[in-house]
Amino acid sequence: MKVLITGGAGFIGFRLAQKLVERKVLTAPSGQIEPIDEIVLFDVGQAGEIDQSDSIKITRVAGDISDRATVSGLVDRDDMSIFHLASVVSGGGEKDFDLAVRVNLDGAMNVFEAARSRSGLQRVVMASSIAVFGGPHMPEVVGDTVKQGPQTTYGVTKAIGELLVNDYTRKGFFDGRCARLPTVIIRPGKPNAAASSFVSGVFREPLNGVDFKLPVPVETVMQVVGYRAIVDGLIHLHETDGSQIGVDRALMLRGYTVSAQDMIDALQRVAGDRKLGKITVEPDPFIVAICKTWPRDASYKRAEALGFPCDSGLDEVIAYFIEDYVGD
């Protein structure tokens, strides 16, 4: 079978591809576990074949998710699964409404229509976000059954995507699932346009010996989880039997609540003798305003009942980030 990962050059998409190469198999539209023979990483930017791992052909395809013909050309087999991760992220979406709508809504529709055009029920896993929550009626603790009330354009596009996945699945056009992700840490490389970018930066920059300005007060709380658990969670969501998910195809993937102070404390604990860059607190009103729209706590009952993975906390994530990206 073939696997298409949109946003395949991104933080989560690329790690997901690596995990699928190790795993080698997925449940195909036939309902049977089948070997993966092709993985396509679709993203803006570079194209070309990047690896021939045993029996899996891995290709980077460059293009724009909002171009329907391009996306439909990627979904060229019936025996396919799609992980739809391509997205404008939260801060970027707030700064450019038209871009967010074009990439996140038109792009999602292109993926959905491409999957619908094939025979058989392709599994489509879309990355959503807890940014679907917000607004004056948001409770202290959000969860699978809490009403969506997004207060960013990004969150609105994710909420619409979730509803569309429910309906395309109900109509029997494909077998869709949405993963509502908390903030995923620790992103390697450079900061991105997400309002939550600092949640990775507060670990990454000091570990690389770079001073870091924390753009929120240390009491700020958020839901986080490590990237290994999220990659495993996306695969678990793909593999979960649709009858166990039911008609509401959007699930909160497990995370936990931490404050910015918890992050600083954990970093100092795990870093041991490493020389860290200095952290100073310099609130940025744009970031602080977006953080105020985030839920303070969350419950992950459905994901827990369905056996989704979660890591043990910040210390574990910092330790494996050092192993994967920082070294000695």
Ligand SMILES: NC(=O)c1ccc[n+]([C@@H]2O[C@H](COP(=O)([O-])OP(=O)(O)OC[C@H]3O[C@@H](n4cnc5c(N)ncnc54)[C@H](O)[C@@H]3O)[C@@H](O)[C@H]2O)c1
């Ligand atoms: N990382 C997080 O904390 C987090 C939290 C909640 C939800 N999510 C969601 O998970 C998914 C993956 O997140 P990530 O952290 O890997 O983000 P990322 O920014 O690293 O990856 C997204 C990818 O989408 C690509 N993309 C953007 N516009 C495109 C276009 N027009 N055509 C094709 N590709 C395009 C980008 O180039 C990027 O590589 C996204 O849908 C994101 O909204 C992430």
